[in-house]
Amino acid sequence: MSYLAFPSWHPKLEDDAKTLVVGASGGMGQALVEMLKEGPACTIGAHRSTGKPQDSPSAGPHKIVDLQSALKTDQDCQDLVSKFVAEAGGITGLVVLCGGISRSVHWQELTEKEWTDDIHLNLSIPFFLSRAAMRCMEDKGGQIVLTGTESALHGGSATSLPYGVAKGGVECLVPGLARDGAKNGILINGIRPGLIKTGFHERWQGKTEEDMNKRAELVPLKRAGEPEEAAALIIYLLSGWSRFITGQMFSISGGDWL
Numbered sequence: 001m002s003y004l005a006f007p008s009w010h011p012k013l014e015d016d017a018k019t020l021v022v023g024a025s026g027g028m029g030q031a032l033v034e035m036l037k038e039g040p041a042c043t044i045g046a047h048r049s050t051g052k053p054q055d056s057p058s059a060g061p062h063k064i065v066d067l068q069s070a071l072k073t074d075q076d077c078q079d080l081v082s083k084f085v086a087e088a089g090g091i092t093g094l095v096v097l098c099g100g101i102s103r104s105v106h107w108q109e110l111t112e113k114e115w116t117d118d119i120h121l122n123l124s125i126p127f128f129l130s131r132a133a134m135r136c137m138e139d140k141g142g143q144i145v146l147t148g149t150e151s152a153l154h155g156g157s158a159t160s161l162p163y164g165v166a167k168g169g170v171e172c173l174v175p176g177l178a179r180d181g182a183k184n185g186i187l188i189n190g191i192r193p194g195l196i197k198t199g200f201h202e203r204w205q206g207k208t209e210e211d212m213n214k215r216a217e218l219v220p221l222k223r224a225g226e227p228e229e230a231a232a233l234i235i236y237l238l239s240g241w242s243r244f245i246t247g248q249m250f251s252i253s254g255g256d257w258l
Contacts, residue, residue: 018088020045023097027198031227043088077128094133104205107161122166141185150194150253178247187246194253196225220255
């Protein structure tokens with residue numbers, strides 16, 4: 001955990017919630033699962049594409065469903081949601097944190113496959129997951145949280161343009177799905193992270209510690225955000241205190257680009 005101290009209580013999280021976290025092995029995903037485990041008894045689906053399980057099948061009053069799969073097609077997404085629903089007995093929440101960049105080079109150098117792969121991973125897969133979850137939520141409602149990026153509002157980066165374009169698509173996806181989900185009590189919102197200490201920039205863009213420190217100096221608050229800060233925002237959007245919020249994107253960027 002970071003130096004930040006977060007309360008052990010959660011704002012109106014439901015008992016016996018069933019939340020699928022796609023991308024639970026990343027920085028924000030790990031922080032979110034840990035925070036969910038501090039709340040009421042619930043079932044947490046911890047999805048990862050590779051790596052070791054985050055936890056044992058059970059953690060105190062919380063049931064952890066370890067789900068490992070590569071998400072490449074619509075069918076893969078349907079299968080993941082169906083497996084979680086079968087294990088948990090339903091689904092009340094979906095959080096999509098997966099994403100990545102094929103190659104961190106200027107867009108002039110990208111191949112057609114690299115362009116389409118990045119669009120597919122960062123826009124199509126969140127859509128397929130959301131659609132599959134919404135079909136399972138039609139009777140009882142639920143909450144979906146997608147992930148954009150603050151940089152998409154400013155043209156992205158020359159070395160991650162398809163990623164920015166895809167995340168710009170999430171800006172459209174959230175209100176578009178929310179409009180139809182409302183009639184079934186399904187709330188769809190998104191977060192728009194700025195510079196967060198998740199390892200994303202180091203892993204996908206080869207950034208060094210010095211690069212990250214220089215970038216943090218450009219943020220008005222003079223630091224990068226902590227994964228727990230982003231996870232806390234997601235917790236709020238999964239809680240009962242956000243039941244009159246849908247179709248919205250929430251920035252968490254330390255005032256970047258002001």
